[in-house]
Amino acid sequence: MNIIPSSNLEGCIVIKPNVYNDNRGYFFESFNQKTFTALTGHSVSFVQDNESFSKKGTLRGLHFQTGEYAQAKLVRVVRGEVLDYAVDLRRSSPTYKKYQPVLLSESNRHQFFIPRGFAHGFVVLSDEAVFQYKCDNYYNKQSEAGINFADPTLNIDWKIDVNELIVSDKDKELPFFNESDFYF
Numbered sequence: 726m727n728i729i730p731s732s733n734l735e736g737c738i739v740i741k742p743n744v745y746n747d748n749r750g751y752f753f754e755s756f757n758q759k760t761f762t763a764l765t766g767h768s769v770s771f772v773q774d775n776e777s778f779s780k781k782g783t784l785r786g787l788h789f790q791t792g793e794y795a796q797a798k799l800v801r802v803v804r805g806e807v808l809d810y811a812v813d814l815r816r817s818s819p820t821y822k823k824y825q826p827v828l829l830s831e832s833n834r835h836q837f838f839i840p841r842g843f844a845h846g847f848v849v850l851s852d853e854a855v856f857q858y859k860c861d862n863y864y865n866k867q868s869e870a871g872i873n874f875a876d877p878t879l880n881i882d883w884k885i886d887v888n889e890l891i892v893s894d895k896d897k898e899l900p901f902f903n904e905s906d907f908y909f
């Protein structure tokens with residue numbers, strides 16, 4: 726596992742696993758707690774794995790869980806290609822309100838570690854995408870929160886025609902960023 730020096734957000738890390746190819750195919754350790762901690766300095770204990778399937782143009786986000794149910798995530802794509810976004814909502818962070826797109830794909834096998842305190846979302850570039858991610862805190866419906874993907878303050882460039890987007894009604898109704906909200 727190696728760090729790909731590409732994240733400009735405080736605490737976010739892009740990693741790439743060591744892949745072993747042979748005449749049968751490939752093998753790689755998709756996660757190793759000891760290696761991850763040694764490499765990143767983050768001693769995170771993941772408790773929940775999620776998977777979602779999305780069609781081309783799907784945008785999921787921007788989501789986060791608040792308070793004691795805040796989640797750090799380690800996200801990756803096992804089929805297709807997505808542009809993954811983390812948005813720093815930590816008021817004390819030097820990258821507060823900054824965002825970072827990271828290309829995650831079946832072919833690059835990159836993984837994106839997003840600490841607690843970030844909103845997260847992604848947009849699907851391929852015909853289909855299977856997205857898998859680890860969370861260090863359990864899902865808690867009452868703690869679910871989000872910011873509208875079209876928020877003018879964050880002004881995120883999703884690099885896709887907004888007319889092509891497939892967005893859930895829930896995400897369409899998410900509120901805009903509120904400077905006075907103390908997210909994290």
Ligand SMILES: Cc1cn([C@H]2C[C@H](O)[C@@H](COP(=O)(O)OP(=O)(O)O[C@H]3O[C@H](C)C(=O)[C@H](O)[C@H]3O)O2)c(=O)[nH]c1=O
Pocket residue numbers: 775777785786788789845846847864893
């Ligand atoms: C997140 C989650 C959802 N659910 C249920 C709740 C709904 O009935 C259904 C679909 O949930 P939702 O539409 O919120 O799924 P996404 O839009 O993919 O949400 C996720 O997408 C963005 C990109 C994230 O980073 C979050 O992990 C998460 O918010 O699964 C669960 O049962 N457990 C869970 O952990």
